[in-house]
């Protein structure tokens with residue numbers, strides 16, 4: 469049997485090699501992302517995955533380490549693209565929550581859904597907050613939730629559809645985030661949200677005319693707040709995310 473200090477010396481050497489390889493791996497991830505950007509390739513194109521052979525000892529533990537490494541690689545990639553948060557704004561049903569979920573998975577960003585924060589803080593569904601306390605109370609909860617995000621980093625923030633009506637929310641979001649406006653036609657919005665009862669403003673108003681009118685009332689707020697605008701009609705989620713990242717990266721390169 470070997471002595472413990474001898475084993476520890478071997479472990480030290482092994483750890484040094486791991487550190488060197490980790491640095492090399494993450495630097496290659498950064499190089500890959502910068503190359504995709506420079507050559508206008510798909511920014512979300514997946515890179516090779518390492519598969520763990522089943523017959524090695526500790527295969528489950530190795531898989532855990534590789535999963536963490538994959539996530540770290542995605543974060544390195546996202547840092548190459550932008551160093552601010554992404555705040556998604558837009559009318560109900562433009563896909564803010566959907567796009568946010570996809571970006572979170574693809575770039576290992578933290579995901580913050582302002583509506584979900586309010587539901588958690590108030591321990592009540594949005595439609596119940598509106599019914600019990602009214603819209604103004606909801607808007608105050610929304611402003612407090614947005615203010616509390618001031619230290620948030622490497623995150624995708626999905627805002628409620630009416631968040632930009634209050635100027636203070638836009639000011640607070642702009643301190644940490646690039647603001648991306650998602651748009652869709654009233655017809656598209658209706659087709660996406662008509663089965664849901666979770667949007668109190670649309671309950672009893674589920675028709676194109678109402679959506680069109682409310683959208684027109686809010687248009688100035690949305691367009692003024694936006695750093696980037698992405699139309700989402702007839703596009704799938706991956707296409708929208710590619711466009712969004714290309715536009716944000718373009719913004720960064722302009723600075």
Ligand SMILES: Nc1ncnc2c1ncn2[C@@H]1O[C@H](COP(=O)(O)OP(=O)(O)OP(=O)(O)O)[C@@H](O)[C@H]1O
Pocket residue numbers: 558559560561562563564565566567583626627628629660661667700703704705708
């Ligand atoms: N690009 C898309 N193509 C087809 N369906 C979509 C697309 N984006 C979102 N959807 C669908 O539309 C519905 C509304 O999307 P989502 O909840 O993401 O909108 P939202 O902007 O977050 O709305 P809200 O402001 O009310 O929170 C969902 O059922 C979602 O699956």
Ligand SMILES: O=C(O)C1=C[C@@H](O)[C@@H](O)[C@H](O)C1
Pocket residue numbers: 559560583594627628629630631666667668669
């Ligand atoms: O557009 C709006 O005013 C709203 C949109 C939702 O995301 C929720 O924030 C709430 O239902 C209000």
Ligand SMILES: [Mg+2]
Pocket residue numbers: 564565566583626627
């Ligand atoms: Mg949403």
